[in-house]
Amino acid sequence: MNSLRALIVDDSSVMRKIVERSLRQAGLDLNQVLEAGNGAEALAVLQEQQVDLILCDINMPVMDGLEFIKQLGAVEKAKGVPVIMITTEGSESHVVQALSNGARGYIRKPFTPEQVKTQVVPVLAGKS
Amino acid sequence: MSTASELLATSGTRERWTSLMELATREVFQLMLSSELKAATTEADPSQPVTSMVGLAGQLCGVLSVRCEEKAAVQMTCKMLGVPADKVSAEMPDALGEICNMVAGNFKNKITGLGDGCMLSPPTVISGSDYTTYSIADKPALEIRLLFEGMPLVVSLEIHS
Numbered sequence: 001m002n003s004l005r006a007l008i009v010d011d012s013s014v015m016r017k018i019v020e021r022s023l024r025q026a027g028l029d030l031n032q033v034l035e036a037g038n039g040a041e042a043l044a045v046l047q048e049q050q051v052d053l054i055l056c057d058i059n060m061p062v063m064d065g066l067e068f069i070k071q072l073g074a075v076e077k078a079k080g081v082p083v084i085m086i087t088t089e090g091s092e093s094h095v096v097q098a099l100s101n102g103a104r105g106y107i108r109k110p111f112t113p114e115q116v117k118t119q120v121v122p123v124l125a126g127k128s
Numbered sequence: 129m130s131t132a133s134e135l136l137a138t139s140g141t142r143e144r145w146t147s148l149m150e151l152a153t154r155e156v157f158q159l160m161l162s163s164e165l166k167a168a169t170t171e172a173d174p175s176q177p178v179t180s181m182v183g184l185a186g187q188l189c190g191v192l193s194v195r196c197e198e199k200a201a202v203q204m205t206c207k208m209l210g211v212p213a214d215k216v217s218a219e220m221p222d223a224l225g226e227i228c229n230m231v232a233g234n235f236k237n238k239i240t241g242l243g244d245g246c247m248l249s250p251p252t253v254i255s256g257s258d259y260t261t262y263s264i265a266d267k268p269a270l271e272i273r274l275l276f277e278g279m280p281l282v283v284s285l286e287i288h289s
Binding site for chain 1: 155156158159160205208209210219222223225226229230232233234237244248250
């Protein structure tokens with residue numbers, strides 16, 4: 001798999017580091033990791049930078065993850081970029097809402113690097 | 129839709145929820161810290177404690193808290209981030225808050241039908257023990273006591289009507 005640019009969106013800096021570490025442990029070749037603390041910050045990052053993959057929490061201040069993926073379609077640089085939710089919100093309705101808003105995968109916290117790999121690799125390979 | 133108080137009043141619910149809270153806690157430590165928690169053999173409280181709290185609102189209202197020694201919280205942060213203790217400073221409250229958040233989320237996701245009807249607040253972390261909390265909980269808290277690397281870890285859930 002080619003070198004990737006990923007955007008990790010979570011209001012916890014510790015969780016952003018854990019997600020990055022999990023991506024590396026999953027064997028992904030990360031060229032650059034960008035970070036944002038909420039959906040609004042992530043949209044601002046994406047106005048300037050192109051990424052190959054977005055991993056996003058749901059419960060965040062200012063703009064939550066579900067609103068973020070709804071607004072993502074309007075960002076030219078982010079068109080077609082897969083979004084995978086990583087969240088403690090594990091209810092069926094949250095999963096359905098996230099997927100119907102455009103998310104391509106859903107990982108419940110707590111998670112293992114293996115679970116991250118299982119979600120991310122097929123999405124990047126265009127199989128999901 | 130039953131309220132938490134109505135659910136808790138049914139036979140065996142309190143014991144079942146306490147078991148689920150313990151399972152939720154153990155899973156968070158296994159998956160995120162690669163750490164196996166052990167059963168506590170005494171009721172000893174953490175000295176120099178750090179407490180993280182997450183509020184629950186909706187069908188289940190209350191506060192879930194995780195309390196441990198500061199030394200344990202630093203060690204948890206090291207394990208979460210995969211870094212040595214001298215590299216951990218400002219991250220400790222964030223890490224303990226995330227642990228509490230994951231325990232609360234994992235717990236509510238284990239109770240059938242509760243996931244949609246219960247929202248979590250952002251975590252609050254308090255350092256020290258010189259404070260008093262006044263709770264509107266009308267029942268004794270559910271509480272589990274475990275050991276993280278030999279140090280006490282107390283998880284409790286106060287439920288409000």
